[in-house]
Amino acid sequence: MFDILRNKIKGFTDRLKQKINLEQGQTEKKPKSQEPFLEEQSEKSDISQSPLPEEPPFAESAEPLEEKEEKIPKSEEKILELEKETELLPPEAAEKPPETAEEPSETAEETSEIKEIEKKELDRLKVEDKREIKAAVSATSKIKSFFSSQIALSEKDLDNLLYDFELALLESDVDQDTSTFLCGKIKKELLGKKIPKGKDFDNFIKQEIKKVFAESITVEHQNIISLIKTKTDKPFVILFLGPNGAGKSTSMAKLTNILQKKNFSVIWSASDTFRAAAIEQLEKHAERLNVRLIKHKYGSDPAAVAFDAVNAAKAKKIDVVLIDSAGRQDTNQNLMEELKKIVRVIKPDLKIFVGEALSGRSLLEQAKVFDKELNIDGFVLTKIDTDTKGGTSISLLHTIKKPIFYVGIGQGYDDLIEFNSDFIVNRIV
Numbered sequence: 001m002f003d004i005l006r007n008k009i010k011g012f013t014d015r016l017k018q019k020i021n022l023e024q025g026q027t028e029k030k031p032k033s034q035e036p037f038l039e040e041q042s043e044k045s046d047i048s049q050s051p052l053p054e055e056p057p058f059a060e061s062a063e064p065l066e067e068k069e070e071k072i073p074k075s076e077e078k079i080l081e082l083e084k085e086t087e088l089l090p091p092e093a094a095e096k097p098p099e100t101a102e103e104p105s106e107t108a109e110e111t112s113e114i115k116e117i118e119k120k121e122l123d124r125l126k127v128e129d130k131r132e133i134k135a136a137v138s139a140t141s142k143i144k145s146f147f148s149s150q151i152a153l154s155e156k157d158l159d160n161l162l163y164d165f166e167l168a169l170l171e172s173d174v175d176q177d178t179s180t181f182l183c184g185k186i187k188k189e190l191l192g193k194k195i196p197k198g199k200d201f202d203n204f205i206k207q208e209i210k211k212v213f214a215e216s217i218t219v220e221h222q223n224i225i226s227l228i229k230t231k232t233d234k235p236f237v238i239l240f241l242g243p244n245g246a247g248k249s250t251s252m253a254k255l256t257n258i259l260q261k262k263n264f265s266v267i268w269s270a271s272d273t274f275r276a277a278a279i280e281q282l283e284k285h286a287e288r289l290n291v292r293l294i295k296h297k298y299g300s301d302p303a304a305v306a307f308d309a310v311n312a313a314k315a316k317k318i319d320v321v322l323i324d325s326a327g328r329q330d331t332n333q334n335l336m337e338e339l340k341k342i343v344r345v346i347k348p349d350l351k352i353f354v355g356e357a358l359s360g361r362s363l364l365e366q367a368k369v370f371d372k373e374l375n376i377d378g379f380v381l382t383k384i385d386t387d388t389k390g391g392t393s394i395s396l397l398h399t400i401k402k403p404i405f406y407v408g409i410g411q412g413y414d415d416l417i418e419f420n421s422d423f424i425v426n427r428i429v
C-alpha cells in the first residue's frame with residue numbers, strides 16, 4: 001500500500017543525505033582550517049626533521065577520530081624507532097657498524113654516563129611528542145565536530161533536490177498543483193535550517209516532511225457515527241455517488257456492517273435502476289446483512305425509489321437510509337441531472353463521492369466536477385489495498401478540502417476503515 005510514494009519520499013531523504021555526506025566528505029578531505037595547524041606542527045616539532053613527516057600523522061584527516069587516537073601508541077613506536085636514529089645517538093655510534101661499537105673506545109663509566117643522558121633525552125622527547133599529538137587530536141576533534149554536527153542547505157541545493165522530488169510526486173499520482181505546493185513548503189521549512197548529520201538526520205527530515213504533508217492535507221475531520229447520533233429527526237440519509245465500478249455498492253454494504261455493529265438500524269434504496277444486475281447485486285448483500293431493500297423496476301426513476309425508502313424508514317423508525325446510485329462519468333450530463341434530482345427530492349444529509357485510489361489524477365478531475373455540480377460532503381476512497389502509488393488521497397484532500405470518511409482496504413465487509421490524515425502520512429513518510 002502506497003509503496004511507490006513511500007519509496008519516492010525515502011529517495012528524496014536519501015539524496016539529501018548523500019548531498020550532506022558529500023559536503024562532509026569534502027570538508028574532511030581538505031580541512032582548510034587544519035592546514036595552518038599542521039604547518040605549525042611541523043615547524044614546531046623536532047620530530048618533523050626526522051623520517052616521520054614521510055607519513056604525516058594527520059595527513060589522513062578524513063579518517064574517523066577514533067582512528068587518530070589509535071595513532072598515539074603508534075607514534076610511540078616511531079619514537080622508539082628514533083632511538084636507533086642517528087640524531088639521538090652519538091654520531092659516531094650511528095655511523096659505526098655494530099661490531100665497532102663493541103670496541104671499548106670509552107671507559108665503562110663514560111659509557112654509562114652517555115646512556116643516562118640518552119635516556120633522559122628520549123623520555124623528554126616522548127613526553128613532548130605525546131603532548132603535541134594529543135593537542136592535535138583534540139583540536140582536530142573540535143574542528144570536526146564543528147563541521148560535522150549540522151549543515152544548512154543552500155537554496156540552489158534545495159532547488160535541485162526538490163526538482164527531482166516534484167517529479168517523484170507526480171509519478172506517484174500527486175497532481176501538479178499539489179506537488180508544486182508541497183515542494184515549495186518543504187523548501188521554506190528546510191532553507192537555512194540547521195540540519196543535524198549522522199543518526200539524527202533521518203528523523204529530522206522525516207519530521208519536517210511529515211509536518212508539511214500533515215499541514216497540507218488536514219481537513220476538518222468528520223465522523224459519520226457522531227453525525228448520525230447528533231441528528232435529532234430520523235432517518236439520517238446518505239447518498240453514494242461516483243464513477244462506474246468505484247465501489248459504491250460494496251462500500252454501502254461495508255458501512256452497513258459498521259452501523260449494525262453500533263446498533264443502528266438500516267434500510268437501502270436500490271436507486272441504480274440503470275446497470276444490468278445492479279439490483280440483484282444489492283439483493284445478495286442485503287440478504288447476507290439482513291437489511292431491508294426498497295426496489296423498483298429497471299429503468300424507473302431513481303429519485304422515486306429513494307423517496308419510498310425514506311418514507312419506509314420514517315414509518316418504521318429506522319435510523320439510517322443508504323441510497324445506492326448508478327455509476328456515471330462526470331461528462332454524462334443526463335446522469336448528472338438524474339443525481340441532482342435525487343438530491344433535490346431527498347435532501348440527503350451526506351453526499352459521499354466514492355472513488356477508487358487507483359484512478360490517480362483522473363479521480364481528482366472527476367471529483368472536482370461532481371463537487372461543482374452537487375457540492376459533495378466528502379469521500380470514500382476505495383481499493384487503497386491495491387494502490388501502490390498513494391498520491392490520490394493527498395491530491396483530493398489538498399485540492400477539494402473535504403474529508404475522506406473511510407478508505408476501502410479489501411473486498412470483505414470488514415475492509416472499510418476510518419480515515420484521518422495521520423493514516424496516510426504515517427504510511428508514506
Ligand SMILES: Nc1nc2c(ncn2[C@@H]2O[C@H](COP(=O)(O)OP(=O)(O)OP(=O)(O)O)[C@@H](O)[C@H]2O)c(=O)[nH]1
Binds near residue numbers: 250251326383384
Ligand atoms: N480490493 C478492493 N476491491 C474493492 C474495494 N471496494 C470495492 N471493491 C471491488 O470493486 C468491484 C466493484 O465494486 P462495486 O461496489 O460493484 O462498484 P460500484 O461503484 O457499485 O460499481 P457500479 O455499480 O457498476 O458503478 C467489486 O468487485 C468490489 O469487490 C476495495 O476497497 N478493495
Ligand SMILES: [Mg+2]
Binds near residue numbers: 248278324325
Ligand atoms: Mg453499484
